[in-house]
Amino acid sequence: MPGEALLDVRHLCKRFGGLVATDDVSLAVRRGEVHALIGPNGAGKTTLIGQLSGALRADQGQVLFDGRDISRTSAHQRVHAGLARSYQITSIFKNLSVLDNLALAVQARSGSSLSFWRPLKAERALFEAAAAVLAQIGLQARGDSLAGNLAHGEQRQLEVGLALATEPKLLLLDEPMAGMGPEESERMIALVLGLKAQRAGSDNPLTVLLVEHDMDAVFRLADRISVLVQGRLIATDAPASIKRNAEVRKAYLGDELDDAHGEAHGEAHSSHGAPA
Amino acid sequence: MTLFSAAHHRWLAMLALLGLVVFPLAMQALDQSFYIGFACRIMIYAIAASSLNLILGNGGMVSFGHAAFLGAGAYVVGIMMEEGIVSAWISWPVAVLASGLFALLIGALSLRTRGVYFIMITLAFAQMMYYLFISLKAYGGEDGLSLPGRSSLELGSLSLNLKDEFTWYYLVLLLMVLVLYALHRLMQARFGRVIEAIRENEARMEAIGFATYRYKLVCFVIAGALCGLAGALLANQNSFVSPKLIEWTQSGTLMVMVILGGVGYHYGGAIGALVMLVLEEVISSYTIYWQLPVGLILLAIVLWAPTGICGAFSRRAQHGKGH
């Protein structure tokens, strides 16, 4: 059912030594929505993504996904449950071709990989599924290139494609626009909108939790926005309300909005997520 | 960018195989039968080094205790022979299974750690095995165990005489070729892709849904089992097993073979074994202090030619720090 919570985070806490990275965060992401998570640098966004994806263990609290408690499951089990992440710092297989990258992600969800004899090359189904994702992310022309040889923007597209190839119900995108120029950002926005439109109305709509600093992108993509400051969630609302929210403006958004409309746009980008 | 294409590789491999097939005939004709046994030793070490190359080169798991499995395989054959079980059909598979089982136990614990800790814990487990066999007085203890002969091998009604140098040579050759071919298939299959990708980026492999620990463990077990086969052959080759097989320098030597030949290259282990043992043989015929030049050569290779012999002939993306 669209509208109900696909991801339900309850009272999540994470400390690193004396530092509180996640402070009693409760958050619901509805099925079919693009939910943006914004906040200043060091607010704990990536840490939260890590806990949702299973790379980090939460100290306290629960993560419910699709009605199941997944708080204690490992990262790969969460992927199989339908929860996939992309990384802020590009994390692709640079020594493999673009198509092989995607085929690897397809391989993870299709049958056992304890196959020791049959050549991978003969597994047509893998590469057909990978080619479909390749088309989705708009890299058809680069399928045979080594992933390490792609331009930065293309690597970011592949980064999202790797998560996409696992066929997730929920896509956790950690700053997909990191280090991108305006043109590349535009392509990424189109990609996310296209994915959403493609599965809209089906009983398996795409749900996205988007961490992003590019406010222009956030307000064009998000159905709802949550604001994280110093590990605490201070607001969750529709974009228009978030823009007006006094607390949010004071804590964070004021500067960013001014930046987004001022000349410093490009600078705001370069301050986070240099090309890896 | 490779100097040799895949087709070239196949031709070279075929040529090498042909050479290996006629080698004992040539040696006999030249009245140099000593070298037949020497070649057997090289081929056995080629299996062992290739098995290490699977975890170390392909999987990026720097195991410093691989000799444990060589010793386990050898001791299984030795102990069974001492107890009257000489059939290769029984003792060799048991050797492979036992080594695989040891690898399962050692790997299950070691793979929980990473980096330096992994190197050290694998070394420690091999040391454990070493001292265990030293204190095993019933089977020779520190002095080792002399075997009455080689295993017996029946094929239907035919009984192969493994004491015959020719029969033994061709059996070892067959097994080495089978192992190398199986490893080649494995690396081309789904499993090989997973193993190499884990080496490159383990966190991402978890994040796209692979249970990386399990795959690494399976890889470790396969390598251990194959090295157990090499151990079983070595026990037969030497008609002798001793804790020396498990000494940590043996693990080091296997690692040296892999890096000499080429880390992660399919023939890296085999070529490394060949070069290392020939080097030892040649230098030790000139000086009793053969370890000095071997050490200097190794040091030079590590410092200035880290991709090994295979790497010198084909250029491809190299692995940097952090694996």
Added chain:
Amino acid sequence: MSWILILEQSLNGLQFGLMLFLLAAGLTLVFGIMDMINLAHGSLYMVGAYLMATLTQASGSYWIGLPLAVLATAAVGMLLEVSILRRLYQRDHMTQVLATFALILISNELVRIIWGAQPVMLNTPDALSGPVDLLPGLSYSAYRLLIIGVGLVVAVLLYFLVTRTRTGMLVRAGASNREMATAMGVDIKRLFTLVFGFGAALCAVAGAMLGPILAVQVGMGENILILAFVVIVIGGIGSIRGALVGSMLVGVVDTIGRAFLPHLFREFLPPAMASNLGPAVASILIYVLMAGVLFWKPQGLFPARG
């Protein structure tokens, strides 16, 4: 078994543990600060013992030989660092293992060429060759007591050096965060060479002290090196405190295990089995200890880093 025996074995364990600590301290610092596995650390211990034997014989006095041997070994260590090891800091661990493995082959062979293949004699100083009565019924080797004394003094000195001096702070900073040390504008190159020489000196002290008890021979460094590795893995790589605790654990567990496990087994098992199993279990006890520690704490008891 009597209390006297237990006390005596505990002293032996303490003595062994302290000597292990001398090796482990240098190893863990090099490990922690330079992220480098140095298998050749054991070779420095061997070289220290050989130099001690030669210099003692040449000078005719143990007490003149000792400082000379320590200084000479430190010089050898620094030379090694400047000429070869320095090139390995940025390389991966496997390369470091192999390069320093090569150094072991080279140094073993060089020692064999210089001093010959036979073990070299190194005697205890005459004044300390006899036993001392510690308690009624417990007489203990005076020389072993000296080892314990020297070990304790060096351990305390090391503690002050690392925790109370500027150089020590830098070393600790480097061990837990290399970037920070670099950012502090430290001459890292010189610091590394210094730390290395210092580690080599500690090796030489251990080699010189243990020389008269164990045999001074080629390969003597390797077994103790592996024990030192076990120590720092148990203690947590890069942590001096971990090295101390680990050394004591390994020293005492190993010594006590070897002394008493066979007796213990004889109480429960048939004699034939006990005499086989006792020494076997005793010899692997520390590895079991290490596996146990790593199972529950994969980063060792006192993780120095993240």
